[in-house]
Amino acid sequence: xxxxxxxxxxxxxxxxxxxxxxxxHQVVLFDFVGAGGSDLTAWNPERYASLHxxxxxxxxxxxxxxxxxxxxxxxxxxxxxxxxxxxxAPERFSGLVxxxxxxxxxxxxxxxxxxxxxxIEELLEALDSNYLGWSATVAPMIMGNPERPDLAAELxxxxxxxxxxxxxxxxxxxFTSDNRADLGRVDVPTLVLQVRHDxxxxxxxxxxxxxxxxxxxLTVLETSGHCPHLSAPDDVVAxxxxxLAAAVPSRS
Amino acid sequence: xxxxxxxxxxxRALALEETAEDLYEHAPCGYLSTLPDGExxxxxxTLLGWLGxxxxxxxxxxxxxxxxxxxxxxxxxxxxxxxxxMQGEVRSVALDLVSASGTRLPVLVNAVLKTGADGExxxxxxxxxxxxxxxxxxxxxxxxxxxxxEQTRLRQRWVEAxxxxxxxxxxxxxxxxxxxxxxxxxxxxxxxxxxxxxTPVTVVAAGExxxxxxxxxxxxxDRYPAGTQLPVGGTVLGALARTxxxxxxxxxxxxxxxxxxxxxFAVPMGSxxxxxxxxxxxxxxDGVDSxxxxxxxxxxxxxxxxxxxxxxxxxxxxxxxxVVADRERIAADLHDHxxxxxxxxxxxxxxxxxxxxxxxxxxxxxxxxxxxxxxxRDIRTAIFDLHTVRGGGELAARVRAAAxxxxxxxxxxxxxxxxxxxxxxxxxxxxxxxAVVREGVSNALRHATPSQITVTVSTDGALTVEIVDDGIxxxxxxxxxxxxxxxxxxxxAGGDLRVGRRPVGAGTRLTWWVPLDLCGHGEEPDGARAPx
Numbered sequence: 045x046x047x048x049x050x051x052x053x054x055x056x057x058x059x060x061x062x063x064x065x066x067x068x069h070q071v072v073l074f075d076f077v078g079a080g081g082s083d084l085t086a087w088n089p090e091r092y093a094s095l096h097x098x099x100x101x102x103x104x105x106x107x108x109x110x111x112x113x114x115x116x117x118x119x120x121x122x123x124x125x126x127x128x129x130x131x132x133a134p135e136r137f138s139g140l141v142x143x144x145x146x147x148x149x150x151x152x153x154x155x156x157x158x159x160x161x162x163x164i165e166e167l168l169e170a171l172d173s174n175y176l177g178w179s180a181t182v183a184p185m186i187m188g189n190p191e192r193p194d195l196a197a198e199l200x201x202x203x204x205x206x207x208x209x210x211x212x213x214x215x216x217x218x219f220t221s222d223n224r225a226d227l228g229r230v231d232v233p234t235l236v237l238q239v240r241h242d243x244x245x246x247x248x249x250x251x252x253x254x255x256x257x258x259x260x261x262l263t264v265l266e267t268s269g270h271c272p273h274l275s276a277p278d279d280v281v282a283x284x285x286x287x288l289a290a291a292v293p294s295r296s
Numbered sequence: 297x298x299x300x301x302x303x304x305x306x307x308r309a310l311a312l313e314e315t316a317e318d319l320y321e322h323a324p325c326g327y328l329s330t331l332p333d334g335e336x337x338x339x340x341x342t343l344l345g346w347l348g349x350x351x352x353x354x355x356x357x358x359x360x361x362x363x364x365x366x367x368x369x370x371x372x373x374x375x376x377x378x379x380x381x382m383q384g385e386v387r388s389v390a391l392d393l394v395s396a397s398g399t400r401l402p403v404l405v406n407a408v409l410k411t412g413a414d415g416e417x418x419x420x421x422x423x424x425x426x427x428x429x430x431x432x433x434x435x436x437x438x439x440x441x442x443x444x445x446e447q448t449r450l451r452q453r454w455v456e457a458x459x460x461x462x463x464x465x466x467x468x469x470x471x472x473x474x475x476x477x478x479x480x481x482x483x484x485x486x487x488x489x490x491x492x493x494x495t496p497v498t499v500v501a502a503g504e505x506x507x508x509x510x511x512x513x514x515x516x517x518d519r520y521p522a523g524t525q526l527p528v529g530g531t532v533l534g535a536l537a538r539t540x541x542x543x544x545x546x547x548x549x550x551x552x553x554x555x556x557x558x559x560x561f562a563v564p565m566g567s568x569x570x571x572x573x574x575x576x577x578x579x580x581x582d583g584v585d586s587x588x589x590x591x592x593x594x595x596x597x598x599x600x601x602x603x604x605x606x607x608x609x610x611x612x613x614x615x616x617x618x619v620v621a622d623r624e625r626i627a628a629d630l631h632d633h634x635x636x637x638x639x640x641x642x643x644x645x646x647x648x649x650x651x652x653x654x655x656x657x658x659x660x661x662x663x664x665x666x667x668x669x670x671x672x673r674d675i676r677t678a679i680f681d682l683h684t685v686r687g688g689g690e691l692a693a694r695v696r697a698a699a700x701x702x703x704x705x706x707x708x709x710x711x712x713x714x715x716x717x718x719x720x721x722x723x724x725x726x727x728x729x730x731a732v733v734r735e736g737v738s739n740a741l742r743h744a745t746p747s748q749i750t751v752t753v754s755t756d757g758a759l760t761v762e763i764v765d766d767g768i769x770x771x772x773x774x775x776x777x778x779x780x781x782x783x784x785x786x787x788x789a790g791g792d793l794r795v796g797r798r799p800v801g802a803g804t805r806l807t808w809w810v811p812l813d814l815c816g817h818g819e820e821p822d823g824a825r826a827p828x
Binding site for chain 2: 050051052053056057059120159162163164165166167168169170171172173174204219241243244267268269270271274275
């Protein structure tokens with residue numbers, strides 16, 4: 045099983061879900077290039093100008109480790125990236141789990157993504173406000189002290205930190221992408237995990253995804269928030285297990 | 297240590313804070329507590345006051361996210377909550393609360409997650425601090441940093457563009473190509489819709505300035521194609537000619553009566569006699585004030601470009617001189633050594649022939665003498681050819697020969713500069729240029745007693761011959777008399793002849809030009825341009 049995190053933080057987001065599958069699966073966690081502990085020098089604005097660049101991250105990992113029968117679990121934009129990876133190399137994947145997916149955050153009547161351009165500008169501003177505190181003052185201090193990596197760990201809010209320019213770029217790509225047309229390109233058993241009250245990906249969006257992805261089932265979790273793998277990890281694990289048992293052909 | 301007075305005031309203060317309730321409700325920061333799903337279960341009076349909300353509007357009815365701006369809500373879902381859940385606390389997260397009246401309240405939020413014995417999240421406690429001033433300061437800081445970064449990036453790009461032009465010239469690009477590159481890069485880097493480069497502008501006398509000619513145009517070629525004459529008076533070019541200083545204008549007018557081209561710059565490329573032209577950029581997207589140093593950046597770019605152009609030109613002239621000198625040396629060698637010895641050999645044979653009886657051998661010697669005569673004729677032709685530099689050098693060599701020929705018996709040695717695509721100038725125009733140079737130089741020498749004469753021939757869009765001297769001045773009637781025929785020919789072809797005072801110092805300047813269409817797609821019919 046490969047777990048793909050979404051916009052904002054890194055693979056730590058899966059800490060309450062992924063370990064429970066380690067007993068009966070090979071579990072692969074990673075950070076997209078530009079996030080978490082990834083090599084920031086590998087990031088470039090051209091490759092990552094669209095979600096396809098991030099999908100290549102997944103495919104490169106799958107090929108490097110020569111994984112087959114992969115069940116890929118993606119959250120939010122990571123779900124859409126996972127879907128793009130599956131569409132591109134279906135032979136590698138046997139199942140797809142989309143946690144709180146949204147193929148299009150911006151409104152495009154009659155489609156309702158829930159956000160406007162203006163909202164995205166606000167988000168970028170919020171990102172800037174929160175990066176100022178560390179990137180301007182703290183980050184140079186850390187970079188100047190490579191012999192003290194513990195300094196980086198001591199910082200609060202460290203799981204969601206990355207280069208501010210990369211974060212802005214990823215935010216823009218995430219929230220302005222339109223991947224509705226890609227939903228029809230996958231043909232593996234798919235689970236859409238939808239939260240009842242999600243400010244970012246409302247139930248209608250989950251239903252839209254479910255209807256567009258051919259071999260999919262929809263499970264609505266009776267909880268709230270955009271990160272059920274943190275808010276209701278047990279429910280997420282249970283739903284994935286049920287899906288694996290029912291829909292994904294076992295290896296042997 | 298404390299005095300009785302101090303002890304009593306301490307007691308009074310503690311009495312005021314005796315209820316934790318009051319401390320909570322009226323603390324100098326906002327407090328609120330929510331369930332893990334965000335539902336607000338408690339909020340203090342301070343925060344309610346900031347938000348302009350009543351207790352009953354909020355508690356049990358709203359979630360923390362509902363108090364945030366939309367952007368803040370996304371940030372909450374993607375950063376704030378995940379961090380809180382993973383770390384158990386977050387510190388100093390910048391968010392915007394939205395009050396009942398819709399105004400934004402920039403705040404910093406600290407939050408802790410209270411968990412039960414089994415690690416289950418139970419409650420979130422948050423302290424909210426007003427960050428109005430701090431955020432304004434931070435925004436200003438960010439804006440300043442972005443501006444500085446942008447400035448650095450921009451300067452870097454100008455430097456790269458200068459480098460590109462230098463490389464192109466060193467790689468053998470013609471001055472026309474280089475000028476087009478200068479105009480194109482300037483327009484791109486300044487965010488302008490168009491750019492053009494004109495001939496240098498100068499005020500001749502009493503504020504009168506001869507028109508400038510467009511050498512290259514990028515994005516403006518529809519209205520001002522290469523060869524277009526731009527009047528200098530009353531336009532931005534006039535201001536530049538008067539002051540010699542770079543100009544930034546809100547609405548750039550290139551020709552009186554024409555609509556403006558929007559915000560733009562006009563900067564000299566080099567100065568004085570060394571000027572290569574004027575760089576004009578127009579339709580600057582963000583206006584001429586968008587960059588604090590916009591004018592100085594583009595001015596130094598133009599100066600640098602001019603320097604590189606002049607350097608390339610002098611290099612080319614040097615190479616050309618080398619070739620000419622080489623050819624002349626070979627011609628002299630042929631003439632002084634080979635030719636003379638052949639000649640002597642021929643004479644010797646001829647003398648021997650007269651003493652020979654009329655035998656077969658005598659006939660063979662006679663044939664050899666004929667052959668030597670033929671070889672001498674061939675070598676003479678070769679020497680003549682060597683003196684006439686072919687192809688690109690022809691115009692330059694002939695103009696140079698015309699100028700130095702006229703000045704042969706004087707102390708003045710005319711300086712001749714040739715630039716542009718001289719290879720493609722048709723023969724009849726080369727002849728005309730030679731005639732102009734002969735007349736112009738001879739007029740200057742006869743009437744102006746100059747110490748220096750500069751002849752400049754350029755072929756960017758037009759064939760232009762300029763003859764400048766530093767003498768006492770020539771009456772215009774005199775200057776024109778020998779040139780009336782050439783002036784008429786220039787006008788017939790869409791060009792002109794102008795004679796006037798030199799802009800600086802004493803002396804006269806004569807300018808003769810005809811439009812060139814080197815590609816053969818010009819507006820003028822061939823006949824109009826090519827005198828027969």
